[in-house]
Amino acid sequence: MEDRYNPHQIEEKWQRYWGEKGLFKVVEDPAKKKYYILEMFPYPSGKIHMGHVRNYSIGDVVARYKMMQGYNVLHPMGWDAFGLPAENAAIGHKVHPAKWTYDNIDYMKRQLKRMGFSYDWDREIASCHPGYYKWNQWFFLKMYERGLAYRKKSFVNWCESCKTVLANEQVEAGLCWRCGTEVRQKELEQWFLKITQYAEELLKGCDELSGGWPEKVLTMQRNWIGKSYGAEVDFPVADSDKVIRVFTTRQDTLYGATFMSLAPEHPFSKELSAGTGQEKDVLDFIYRVSREDKIERSAEDAEKKGVFTGRYAVNPFTNDKIPIWVANFVLMEYGTGAVMAVPAHDQRDLDFARKYSIPVKVVIHPYDGTLDEDTMTEAYVEEGYLVNSGQFNGTNSIEALDKIAEYLGKKGIGKRTVNYRIRDWGVSRQRYWGTPIPMVYCDECGIVPVPYEDLPVILPVDIEFRGDGRSPLPETESFLFTDCPKCNSRARRETDTLDTFVCSSWYFDRYTCPRYDKGPLDKEAVNYWMPVDQYIGGIEHAILHLLYSRFFTMVLRDIGLLEMREPYNSLLTQGMVIKDGAKMAKSKGNVVDPNDIIDKYGADTTRLFILFTSPPERDLDWSDQGVEGAFRFINRVWRMVMGNLEKIREIPPYASGETISGNLRDLRRKTHQTIKKVKEDIEDRFHFNTAISAIMELVNTIYQFDIENEKEYLALSVLREAIETVIILLSPVAPHICEELWEKLGGRESIIKVPLPSYSEEIIREDTILIVVQINGKLRNRISVGASSSEDQIKKAALNAPRVKELLRDNEIKRTVYIPGKLLNIVTN
């Protein structure tokens, strides 16, 4: 018999067993309660890192725990397989992105299997497979039909040298990350998905998710959606029939608008200045601003700059002529791209007014103190009452918001409105390794969608790669040219590909029916499994992925494919893996390779360490000594079983009936306390660290259990119950060693099939309880009393204790506070 713990032999054995038995394969079973546990699928970058190991270890414990509770558990895994690094590999190492990606998938899959994760690999998906991305295209067409996918011009980061669009993250200090060329803003035609149409529902949904999702994430999403209440107001342009519409949240300050600011991109900026003598200055200004990238332009200390257009608008309330300026800080994308400027009550406007000597007019008066419009340097933004505001003088500024909004409507010069910060989702990418956008451009018919029956538009694989990072698609004639689906004349395909966030917006749905080919989703399967009961992943996706996938879910529901409104019932965002005070990163040289840890200690130790060291939502500080400690504990469990194996192999666990007392009863109590603690820690809080420490305590207690004097059957059965409990409770965390020990104890089938033990409050109850005695809130004594003692009995016992007597002596007892079963506080002053 193998006496020493040999993790590699054991782990290989059980991984093979699980695979051969197909233990983690699931099918829909309406008779069973379903549980869908999902971890964010990885990008196949080459190797699994510790962040993955942590994410998937957490998920695996939950999955196995739920399986042992008898749920029908869906626990899938797949690959977020499109993306830029694959293209860089093609350029750098002359490997085709497809080969690079699939090789990485093979390798990483082997790594995940070595960790012993309980995935149903039959449901594996890779988003770069035509069988998957075909449905990205299908959804795109559906959205196009519904007006949810549309094309418009927009400004993007453009690198002239690489001739490509860059994502914001790829612009470093205003320079292209790859070649160092200065990035500039370029206006390009791009495809957008109309997420703004769902802004209100996405926002409302945040309230429903509250409780299941971390508040932090919901707050970030709410801020991102950025709903604000205000009004639209029309300002006529003087000596013209043009009207400038502004959005404001401060219609109460309308009388104080002394100028107007337009975004440089606003069409009126050029138009109004034409022929005014200011034209050249305005054009120069617009050009200069356009050369700055977004990051630079929105930097914290960016100077507020502007130029006068030479024209005036009319304040509809005062009929004053106010100058129209173009200002660099006004954003075309927000509101209407035009702002009424109230310098007395907005800091930006005040800075701007002072710089260009524009008048300041106070219209909100503080309830205490005064403002001097000639000298003030800080805008007054608090509540006050209205002055210089005609019929509204004296009105409280908060009340005025409503009254003025109403008045605007009545006068027909504006209306109450809400505005959202969120913009439509730009999904065009000038890249090769992505989902081709299924659109065709025909000189005769214009933009024509590819018919559904022609999907998928296959991404050509036999292709020549350029060295400069540009997508090869526009130069691949076999792909580029096609026949117009409408008129059959020669047409060009769209050569942009879809943002990879499209893939991750519905992959969880596809896991429920990964090979279904009659449509994107098998309604029966998807509505059996969805929504995801527990989603686990990094906080870095708090906004983009988690918002996009909520949006997709709503659209798919409206198409009729889904029944639920939200994809993830409950979300756990796990912390980062830290070493030496910094996130593990190649550049910091503090990376720990999971392979090395598994080689040295095995998967069970790796999992145990990661789960024991911190609660999941916190950052995890890597410690080599901590791993040693985890390994030591695993060995301790091994020896605990092996050392007692001879004695207890043929003994069944204690089944109540015979009365037990003394250390037998103590051990049994500890066993049941542990079951309760582990159950609560895992089910209520996902605090695996405290659950594991409770199991450690039980192991310590078993080691102290003096078996030499307890040779009789009863003692051994109690010991057997305790040892079985350790193995069963530990098995979701360290499944391999627990399977092995379970088998040695005589288990006939996988421990995953063994139901979790239940506890009895009766057994947990202590015979005697420890009461803390305080005098005036200070701990002075501890007394041990029978568990059924009354308050009076306890009080008497406490007052009779010599120590308490001595301390109290002549002091008068004013009152006592008794917390049942815990504490007695004697108050004397």
Next chain:
RNA sequence: GCCGAAGUGGCGGAACUGGUAGACGCGCUAGGUUCAGGACCUAGUGAGGGUUCCCUCGUAGGGGUUCGAGUCCCCUCUUCGGCACCA
């Protein structure tokens, strides 16, 4: 600047609704075992005083509520995260 989270031994972290602060683990110390080392087993381990036992202090700092505060309230400091000209 705004919003949010956090701050507990030498270290990672416990303490769930206010009720024994420091569970569990790491590290360290001592004893046992061993030819020795390692491993293992047992015990101790917040600080200071007193050395069966007990006292004082102690959860970033200061105030408050309470019989009682790591936990609740107010102020300050530090760290981390998010947003950052959003009209």
